[in-house]
Amino acid sequence: MTLLQTIILPIVASLFLLSQLTAKTFDVYPSGGALARVVALAHAGDTLLLHEGVYRESGIVVDKPLSLQGQRSGGAVVLDAENKGVSILFIRANNVSICGLTFKNVAVAYTTDNAAIRADNVRNCVIENNTLDNTFFGIYLAKSSFCRIANNVLTAHGSHESSSGNGVHLWRCDSITIHHNTVNGHRDGIYFEFVHTAVITQNLSTGNLRYGLHFMFSDSCVYEQNTFRRNGAGVAVMYTHNVHMVNNRFEDNWGAAAYGALFKDIDDSEVRGNVFVNNTIGLYAEGCNRSIIEQNEFLHNGYAVKIMANSMSNIFTHNTFEGNSFDVSTNSLQNYNTFRGNYWSRYQGYDLNHDGVGDVPFRPVRLFSLIVEQQAPALVLMHSLFVELLDIAERALPSLTPETLVDNEPLLKPYRKPFSHSSLSRK
């Protein structure tokens, strides 16, 4: 190592001394502390080309606009913290880009949020095409804006929520783009707190211990074509206005406390074209107001939609409900939401004038789901003949289910979108 050091460092240093006024490219090879030293020597605007090998370093502070790139042709460029020390990279300057690197083995800590890449109070950072493996927190941005996080693969192997970090973690950021990342095995796949106007597209978040996506107080963000699959508790989002969730997939979140998507205090939002399939509860809404839920597909969920009485003025239209144990469940006899023009596989009405709209209103709340909502142990009677009879009686003469929770224009065939975007989202 020392030999390498003595050979390479002078080369690097001389390159540095000979450098012109314009930005330079440095070749960096693995040796003890080489990367940290080159970062210290480099000038703003320089590019560091990291060659293949393992860099056993951590705590590297990038405090000037540099571009760190892994060499494309060779093997992996690995930054290995060896489960020691702090975060691997600290970004403390604007316009830093980190591309094509592999980060490994960041130490688990209970007092500091160690991460592969930590950016603090910066603008215009670019983090692309990196591979993160076992890095406690993955990419951690605080008080930053106009950054792009794309095409990264983040993998963690935690077994406990308390000793795991989040994959992509944003705190007090705005205008961040998160595109086409794969996050697996972290505590929360994607975590936002106080993040505004971020765009989150085509990410795949699977097998995370807690939530695939978790945000709070993050207004005006756009989520498109993401897939959240088999996360411990699904997706939970809270205390946010003006959320746009379009063409995402929420899949296979099955468990006593798992939700396709849990919305708590989400107002004035748009939930369109999403697919909720095989979740215990597809969409759970509590304290959600004035949102539009349209053109979504709810397939084979336990509960497709569970909407609490404190949710008002939401509009459910052109959704498809198919093969769910319960289509809609609520905890009240009052209903202040609108259900109109949805397709319900349980609908048994007819359409005399063939306009595609059923002539008989559909009541999606089964009497049994109302009973269960109040007395949970009653669920043992599911599939019981007695319960089926109760439901039939209630459907014939509705008296106990919410009077206004009714779809007066149920569709006879699932609503067909003009163009199916959902086919674009990642499988």
Added chain:
Amino acid sequence: MNTAGKIFRYQLRAAVRSRWVLLYAGFFFAAAEGLLRFGGDSAKAAVSLLNIVLMLLPLVSILFGTTYLYNARDFVEMLLAQPVRRLSLFTGLYAGLTVPLMAAFVIGVGVPFVTHSFTSSTPSSGIDASALTILLFAGVALTAIFTAFAFLIASLCEDKALGMGVALVVWLLLGILYDAGILAIVWTFHDYPLETPVLAMSIANPIDLARILVMLKFDIAALMGYTGAVFEKFFGTGFGLALSASSLFLWIVLPFWAGIKVFIRKDF
């Protein structure tokens, strides 16, 4: 017991020759095949089939069993004139009815599922073998239980119309009213922790027990929240399985034993 075996073989031959067992098997075959073919998902087909098994199988078993013993009256009287022990006669008749019914059910439901699991292209759509086993086991146990009830009723009631009425009432009680009772109790005592009492009540009724055993196989426990967790934990233990198996066993043995008691003293 040799006599019982002879009577059983005779009844079996009669059953195979007559059309009703074939019809019964054909019904289950058609139901299972249709649900698998048009329902698409075999797990869903199994759940739909569960409804049929829980509703129709006890009803058919108890009504058919009652008429069976009434219709066998001449045969019984004729055999009792011979040196035949009543215990052997009763056992032989019971086995001669129950075994063909069980076989018809197992073949009717099992064959479509097995063939579909071989022919289906996606392995994930194939039904969990353990779930199918539980479903078949539940059907077999329910057949044994409700034919035992049928024999008890037919031995007790001299009048055929009365016997059929009692059979219907027993089915209504266990199949529907019992669940209404559970619901009433859950509703009335909702301030108390009801998981254990509800668990005990469900084990005490063979139809409920069969339903819950199959339901737990289909991951429905997750829907049931805390109650589901309690149930899953209970039935996951050897003790829970032993208790539910012995409950089913008791439901077969008790009416059967009572039926023998009545049958032996009966004045033909």
